[in-house]
Amino acid sequence: MRPDDANIAGNVHGGTILKMIEEAGAIISTRHCNSQSGEHCVAALARVERTDFLSPMCIGEVAHVSAEITYTSKHSVEVQVNVLSENILTGAKRVTNRATLWYVPLSLKNVDKVLEVPPIQYAWKELEEEGKKRYEEQKLERLVTKQRNGDLIFPVFNPEPYTVGYSQSSLIHLVGPSDCTLHGFVHGGVTMKLMDEVAGIVAARHCKTNIVTASVDAINFHEKLQKGCVITISGRMTFTSNKSMEIEVFVDADPFVDEPKERYRAVSAFFTYVSLSKEGKPLPVPQLVVETEDEKRRFEDGKGRYLQTKAKRQVQMQPLTQQ
Amino acid sequence: MRPDDANIAGNVHGGTILKMIEEAGAIISTRHCNSQSGEHCVAALARVERTDFLSPMCIGEVAHVSAEITYTSKHSVEVQVNVLSENILTGAKRVTNRATLWYVPLSLKNVDKVLEVPPIQYAWKELEEEGKKRYEEQKLERLVTKQRNGDLIFPVFNPEPYTVGYSQSSLIHLVGPSDCTLHGFVHGGVTMKLMDEVAGIVAARHCKTNIVTASVDAINFHEKLQKGCVITISGRMTFTSNKSMEIEVFVDADPFVDEPKERYRAVSAFFTYVSLSKEGKPLPVPQLVVETEDEKRRFEDGKGRYLQTKAKRQVQMQPLTQQ
Amino acid sequence: MRPDDANIAGNVHGGTILKMIEEAGAIISTRHCNSQSGEHCVAALARVERTDFLSPMCIGEVAHVSAEITYTSKHSVEVQVNVLSENILTGAKRVTNRATLWYVPLSLKNVDKVLEVPPIQYAWKELEEEGKKRYEEQKLERLVTKQRNGDLIFPVFNPEPYTVGYSQSSLIHLVGPSDCTLHGFVHGGVTMKLMDEVAGIVAARHCKTNIVTASVDAINFHEKLQKGCVITISGRMTFTSNKSMEIEVFVDADPFVDEPKERYRAVSAFFTYVSLSKEGKPLPVPQLVVETEDEKRRFEDGKGRYLQTKAKRQVQMQPLTQQ
Numbered sequence: 010m011r012p013d014d015a016n017i018a019g020n021v022h023g024g025t026i027l028k029m030i031e032e033a034g035a036i037i038s039t040r041h042c043n044s045q046s047g048e049h050c051v052a053a054l055a056r057v058e059r060t061d062f063l064s065p066m067c068i069g070e071v072a073h074v075s076a077e078i079t080y081t082s083k084h085s086v087e088v089q090v091n092v093l094s095e096n097i098l099t100g101a102k103r104v105t106n107r108a109t110l111w112y113v114p115l116s117l118k119n120v121d122k123v124l125e126v127p128p129i130q131y132a133w134k135e136l137e138e139e140g141k142k143r144y145e146e147q148k149l150e151r152l153v154t155k156q157r158n159g160d161l162i163f164p165v166f167n168p169e170p171y172t173v174g175y176s177q178s179s180l181i182h183l184v185g186p187s188d189c190t191l192h193g194f195v196h197g198g199v200t201m202k203l204m205d206e207v208a209g210i211v212a213a214r215h216c217k218t219n220i221v222t223a224s225v226d227a228i229n230f231h232e233k234l235q236k237g238c239v240i241t242i243s244g245r246m247t248f249t250s251n252k253s254m255e256i257e258v259f260v261d262a263d264p265f266v267d268e269p270k271e272r273y274r275a276v277s278a279f280f281t282y283v284s285l286s287k288e289g290k291p292l293p294v295p296q297l298v299v300e301t302e303d304e305k306r307r308f309e310d311g312k313g314r315y316l317q318t319k320a321k322r323q324v325q326m327q328p329l330t331q332q
Numbered sequence: 333m334r335p336d337d338a339n340i341a342g343n344v345h346g347g348t349i350l351k352m353i354e355e356a357g358a359i360i361s362t363r364h365c366n367s368q369s370g371e372h373c374v375a376a377l378a379r380v381e382r383t384d385f386l387s388p389m390c391i392g393e394v395a396h397v398s399a400e401i402t403y404t405s406k407h408s409v410e411v412q413v414n415v416l417s418e419n420i421l422t423g424a425k426r427v428t429n430r431a432t433l434w435y436v437p438l439s440l441k442n443v444d445k446v447l448e449v450p451p452i453q454y455a456w457k458e459l460e461e462e463g464k465k466r467y468e469e470q471k472l473e474r475l476v477t478k479q480r481n482g483d484l485i486f487p488v489f490n491p492e493p494y495t496v497g498y499s500q501s502s503l504i505h506l507v508g509p510s511d512c513t514l515h516g517f518v519h520g521g522v523t524m525k526l527m528d529e530v531a532g533i534v535a536a537r538h539c540k541t542n543i544v545t546a547s548v549d550a551i552n553f554h555e556k557l558q559k560g561c562v563i564t565i566s567g568r569m570t571f572t573s574n575k576s577m578e579i580e581v582f583v584d585a586d587p588f589v590d591e592p593k594e595r596y597r598a599v600s601a602f603f604t605y606v607s608l609s610k611e612g613k614p615l616p617v618p619q620l621v622v623e624t625e626d627e628k629r630r631f632e633d634g635k636g637r638y639l640q641t642k643a644k645r646q647v648q649m650q651p652l653t654q655q
Numbered sequence: 656m657r658p659d660d661a662n663i664a665g666n667v668h669g670g671t672i673l674k675m676i677e678e679a680g681a682i683i684s685t686r687h688c689n690s691q692s693g694e695h696c697v698a699a700l701a702r703v704e705r706t707d708f709l710s711p712m713c714i715g716e717v718a719h720v721s722a723e724i725t726y727t728s729k730h731s732v733e734v735q736v737n738v739l740s741e742n743i744l745t746g747a748k749r750v751t752n753r754a755t756l757w758y759v760p761l762s763l764k765n766v767d768k769v770l771e772v773p774p775i776q777y778a779w780k781e782l783e784e785e786g787k788k789r790y791e792e793q794k795l796e797r798l799v800t801k802q803r804n805g806d807l808i809f810p811v812f813n814p815e816p817y818t819v820g821y822s823q824s825s826l827i828h829l830v831g832p833s834d835c836t837l838h839g840f841v842h843g844g845v846t847m848k849l850m851d852e853v854a855g856i857v858a859a860r861h862c863k864t865n866i867v868t869a870s871v872d873a874i875n876f877h878e879k880l881q882k883g884c885v886i887t888i889s890g891r892m893t894f895t896s897n898k899s900m901e902i903e904v905f906v907d908a909d910p911f912v913d914e915p916k917e918r919y920r921a922v923s924a925f926f927t928y929v930s931l932s933k934e935g936k937p938l939p940v941p942q943l944v945v946e947t948e949d950e951k952r953r954f955e956d957g958k959g960r961y962l963q964t965k966a967k968r969q970v971q972m973q974p975l976t977q978q
Contacts, residue, residue: 013334013510036717040743049744069513071682097686098695098763117744178394183359187659187833190715210394213420239359263363346868346926347851354844358836374836377843377876382964384870388935433843443840443879470873477875477923503826504856513681513697515763520700520756521677528670533827533885537909545669547707552797553700556766562856586860600800603669612711641705 010068021066023222023280024205026106030090031057031198033076034110038086041078042114045127051190052112054197054230055085056147059318060108061224065289066094073102079109080140081126086112087140111147117192120233151229154277171298176214178207179243184236195234200260200276201225207244208256208280215246215254216284216294223253226279226314234275238264247279248311249297255311256280279314333391344389349415349429354380356399357411357433364401364409365437368450375435378408379470383431389417395428402432403463404449409435410463434470494621499537502566503530507559518557523583523599524548530567531579531603538569538577539607539617546576549602549637557598561587570602571634572620578634579603602637656714659833667712672752676736677703679722680756684732687724688760691773698758701731702793706754712740718751725755726786727772732758733786757793817944822860824853825889830882841880846906846922847871853890854902854926861892861900862930862940869899872925872960880921884910893925894957895943900928901957925960 014025031054038052066072073093080087092106116122131137168174180203182188188199205222212220234240241261248255260276284292299308337348354377361375389395396416403410415429439445454460491497503526505511511522528545535543557563564584571578583599607615622631660671677700684698712718719739726733738752762768777783814820826849828834834845851868858866880886887907894901906922930938945954 011510012512015334036743040717040741040746043744044746071686095686097682098689100686100690181356181359183355185833186835187657189658210420214423217421217423239363343867345848345851345855346871347848347855350847350851350871351842351844354842354847358842358844374840376840376879379876380843380847380871380874382870382873385868388867473873474875474877477873477877501827503828504824504853505826506852506856506859515697515766517697517699517766519674519677519681520703521674521681524673524677524703525668525670528668528673529829530827532668532670533829536829537885544666544711545708547705548669548673548703550705550793550796550800551703552800553702554797556699562860645707 010066010070010072012068015068020221021068021070021072022202022205022209023062023225024202024209026062026066026072026092027057027060027108027201027205027225028196028198029072029074030060030092030106030108031110031196031201033074033090034088034108034112035196035198037076037078038088038110038112038114041081041086041129042112042124042126048124049117050114050124051117051192051194052086053115053194053233054110055113056111056151056230057197057201057225057228058109058111058147059224059227060106061322062106062222064094064103064105065221066092066105067096070094070096072105078129080137080144081129082141082144083125084113084123085144086114086126087143088112109143120192120194147227150227151231154227154229169298171215171295172300173245173247173297173304176211177243177245178210178214179241180207182240182242184234184238184240186236189236193236195236195240197230200230200234200240201228203240203242204228204244204258204260204276204278205280207242208258208282211244211246211256212254212280212282212284215249215297216292218284218286218292220254220282220284222280223283224281224318226281228276228278230276232262232273232275234260234262235264238262240275244280246297247307248315249294250312250315251293252283252291253315254282254284254294254297255315256282257307279311333389333393333395337391344391344393344395346385349385349389349395350380350383350431352395352397353383353413353415353429353431354433356397356413357431357435360399360401361409361411361433361435361437364404364452365435365447365449371447372440373437373447374440375409376438377433378436379434379474381432381434381470383429385429387417387426387428389415389428390419392421393417393419396425401452403460403467404452405464405467406448407436407446408467409437409449410466411435432466492621494538494618495623496568496570496620496627499534500566500568501530501533501537502564503533505563505565507557507561507563509559512559516559518559518563520553523553523557523563524551526563526565527551527567527581527583527599527601528603530565531581531605534567534569534579535577535603535605535607538572538620539615541607541609541615543577543605543607545603546606547604547641549604551599551601553599555585555596555598557583557585558587561585563598567603569620570630571638572617573635573638574616575606575614576638577605577607577617577620578638579605580630602634656712656716656718658714659831661714661832667714667716667718669708672708672712672718672738673703673706673754675718675720676706676738676752676754677756679720679736680734680754680758683722683724684734684756684758684760687727687732687775688758688770688772694770695763696760696770697763698732699761700756701759702757702797704755704757704793706752708752710740710749710751712738712751713742716740716742719748724775726783726790727775728787728790729771730759730769731790732760732772733789734758755789815944817861817941818946819891819893819943819950822857823889823891824856824860825887826853826856828886828888830880830884830886832882835882839882841882841886843876846876846880846886847874849886849888850874850890850904850906850922850924851926853888854904854928857890857892857902858900858926858928858930861895861943862938864930864932864938866900866928866930869927869929870964871927874922874924876922878908878919878921880906880908881910884908886921890926892943893953894961895940896958896961897939898929898937899961900930900940900943901961902926902928903953925957 076090079089114124244258399413402412437447567581722736760770890904
């Protein structure tokens, strides 16, 4: 990891790690989907499951990213990606991330056509059954979030500190050739990196300290983003616990040249950040001031997600710390 | 703003800010010029008015770039761009730049055709009149500088095609943080990439076709290159065979800030390039015209290396293709 | 490999491959040299053996770079790197490069101190003997080229400090896909960034301190710059006041592939820089020494612009500080 991968605190941006994870996922699933003779295709990112940042990665360390296909349905591929950081001076290695991504193979001749995925072999029957369960679950959740995607963020003038309007931020990005695959789609990883950037700015504005990505909730990619469009990435804080902040991020696309299409919402997701002291210790987070009914409702929803995750983590922590 | 946007003093390069300003201007004017039905177009930058850097922008600050269309003539758009820097830790904001840019809409079908600009609405009649005055002023100034530009061409010696002087090239690179290891040395790979870039330009200037690197002779790194130095990479053609060109590349370093050292030669190497047709087939290379005694000697030396390599390759080819 | 790794022919730049090779070599040798307890070190590239580009690598292919330590002497490490390209659509793999690199471990506490390298185990005694032979050969060759390098320094004219010739600089840039709009024109902002880079090098060479852009005069873009052309950006100092320097920058384009056009002047502009102390305070600027009639005339012209701007600024300052 090089100096320009760093955030102000000197660690690697969560967004940079998300981008590497997606790159590995895209390679392995595109390779797999083309492994049988037939129409050539490119694997497009459809969804990333909730992922935790287990420990920070530092500049100068070597990142090891490994990917494995763990399930295939008729039209989608599940990929498991692990990220290790290695300090080549001391030899120390740590797991920094585990992520699960879903890809869909799109025909290169007609990008609106989804192709069939060659099935994989499972070592045990149970692995297939568990995969099928995960597949059904994410399918359902994708449906639900697609409906929720109606919201827009509007600017607030002269807001009070610690309100939602105070830290809310957005950035505009013109999609260029180096953001895209050869076939003219924005890499999912590029989008996630920009989302993490905006979420980080919202978090830093709220608590005015160094901040790091702690986790990212499941992200669904509902619409393709194409070369030449302008994307607006907006973030607003939805919830704070004692030591964490939840930020909702939206990606909207304006296909402004060559396209009669309207602005559309392509992606949305929740990022969780923590605030760190100069020594890298977690700091208390100022409570978010919610004013409108919508903000109160979102705060309660965020609290629900927070408590649910906390409960889940207590269960999962045991196997995780053993590895 | 990230570490690789910084100059050695730790502030953001003026050039990086100019680039952001222009991006904002290009987006808003392209969007405006496509807002009425008709031929699609892209807005091309025609002029930037004088701009002052009112205060420095620091790494870690958030840049806010906002753009507004302030005047439209029949064929051009005036855009006003403001840049604010925000320290998200203290909340302090400062104006760092104000700039005025002029764009012209070019048809996407025929880039030599300038399209018409949809008129904007003015809040007051005076705004339109003032804009018209600015438009006339810049139009006049453009004419004046166009004439001046004809005079001012640097004393270009015009060497004959195919001589050493004709294709000889050099580039200067200011070594920044992202070129370096954490310990402040330039990565050897960064130096090699720049050397290949210069060698490629020399080769392309000589034969005016697509060219590719065929091989690189042994490269010795005699001196360390440190952060903050300016490196000059120079290339000159030394030898041509029927289908290849040999280019000698030098890397010289000027440790110009805070260092009493003199310019020194850090690296040198020979690159071999071949010329390719559009179909990717090797093309014959025009013979290098050597004029001075030194050039003749270097040509003979190059021929020696060429014949030696050719002999070696005939021996090595067999094991290579077996592996 | 991504679009911005490509040359105009659509293949990956040789320089990009060399950079990946060196990165792999630096990682494996730094890891090895730190594998025994003792002083921490970083492996610095000392030499790359001759390397051939056996087949081109294409954009969209996946590069596999693998490295192995093949010999260690007391103070150096030999690394063998292999590069494979994989087309993930067809599954085809090809060897594109093999390279041998030599690294030397430098102490992190004192970078002029070379540390000892932990020995590796050889599978056969012959491997060690062959390695030793390669080690002796390269050691000899390094000595020979070091001497040659002393002779070959380009005829550097050594202009006097503070003259125009002393600080004058130029750089060449091959316009690549990521510099351009989707329609193949260079972004105006990319050009301005390169112009600022050259102006900054001229300013830093003149006063040998940290410098910052203070203002940019109006810039007119008379000619489009297209993908694939080579641009030469040249800068020379025209005027110095007590605390500022004016630098004139030219952009010339050579539309060298597929185009019958001659070199043309695309843009020119004046940049004003100031010199700063480590604490960020403006420093006095050494006066420019003008020698020829042209230089004197340009100095007077620059003085005129300087006085005019100063007068204008005194008028404008009031509204500016009120906003």
